[in-house]
Amino acid sequence: MATVNDNYLKLKAGYLFPEIARRVNAFIEANPEAKVIRLGIGDVTEPLPQACRDAMIKAIEDMGDRNSFKGYGPEQGYAWLREKIAANDFQARGCDIDASEIFISDGSKCDCGNILDIFGDDNVIAVTDPVYPVYVDTNVMAGHTGEINEKGEYEGFVYLPVTAENNFTAEIPTEKVDLIYLCFPNNPTGATATKEHLTAWVNYARANGSIIFFDAAYEAFITDPNLPHSIYEIEGAKECAIEFRSFSKNAGFTGTRCALTVVPKNLIGKAKDGSNVELWKLWNRRQSTKFNGVSYIVQRGAEAVYSEEGKAQTRGLIDFYMENAKIIREKLTEAGLSVYGGENAPYVWVKTPAGLTSWDFFDKLLQTCNVVGTPGSGFGAAGEGYFRISAFNSRDNVNEAMRRILDKFK
Secondary structure, eight states, rough: OOOOOOOGSOSSSSOHHHHHHHHHHHHHHHOTTTTOEEESSSSOOOOOOOHHHHHHHHHHTTTSSSOOOOOOOOOOHHHHHHHHHHIIGGGGTTOOOOOGGGGESOOOHHHHHHHGGGGTTTOEEEESSSHHHHHHHHHHHHHOOOOBBBSSOOTTTEEEEGGGTTTHHHHHHHOOEEEEESSSSOTOOOOOHHHHHHHHHHHHHHHOEEEEEEEEETTTGGOOTTOSGGGGGGGTGTTTTEEEEESSSTSSSGTOEEEEEEEETOOOEEOOTSSSHHHHHHHHHHHHHHHHOOOOOHHHHHGGGHHHHHHHHHHHHHHHHHHHHHHHHHHHTTTTTEEEESSSEEEEEOOOTTOOOHHHHHIIIIIOOEEEEEGGGOOOOGTTTTEEEESSSSSSHHHHHHHHHHHHOO
């Protein structure tokens, strides 16, 4: 009989969001009349920008003409898209990133896990706590951890708690770690990192030969002009950091799938014999072997984000969701709850009231308000006692959800 990867058996009962869906579906089955509003999973609700739709329609027409038809594309992504990304997202902010260092993918979630393919099994890995579950679970699947303890922590990780007590800012480790996951603006807390804070991380990584995995999926939601959008705005970051970005939230591509990963060409790892290895070459080899690239049609849609029309329409989407976040912050504060985030990120991080656990609060909101959020404990041990509310929904749903919560909590 075929054997299985036993590392999967170390995972908790279910990935956080499927577990939420299971509970919500059970509630709806028992209460079919309930009008449930979902502010849990960070999925967008508003249509793709018109500029992206027009570009994708044109691309479909291209596929109907022998002269413009496209078959297999370059695994790294079409140059015309990578050049637009390099110019608009990096070079415009003073980052020395070349188009050749950008890899187009079908999701930053995928690449946050796939990147482990090019790293060894004996690295010491640091994650913030609470943390986006994908960072942890993909390492468990890859066999990089031991068993889970009663607090929900896996042996083998260095956990860096981020709570209200430390202003949601992870302290630099006192020990040496090899791989560091950072996400700013942060999912789930909505916290941000100053240039000074990221500089401290870059200095630590350079001094210790560490690699930072910098997840910037929500950078477009930053409203404070003093906050960095990219790790590469920090001097020396090209020597120690890989950055992940996505079109999912800023341009509504959650169902369309397009993202990117930046691997600088001067980024170095170590082989077991102590020799230096260029990580760009390993990632390029990995992608060329395991990935056939994002479709031509989708990449044309992503390219349109950088047109004048696309920029304006994407900005409109971001402003819409951030207005939702403002409403959520204000109404939850009015309800007497302690809230964080929601000012430079589309997530509001809520302290659960009256000593309720995060799953208790989940059940209370679901059963009394018919509103779904995300329990903080699903993001790690330090997330216990907190709750994430997403701003990704229609204005009507956000207003109605807040009205219901105010009725029950004010």
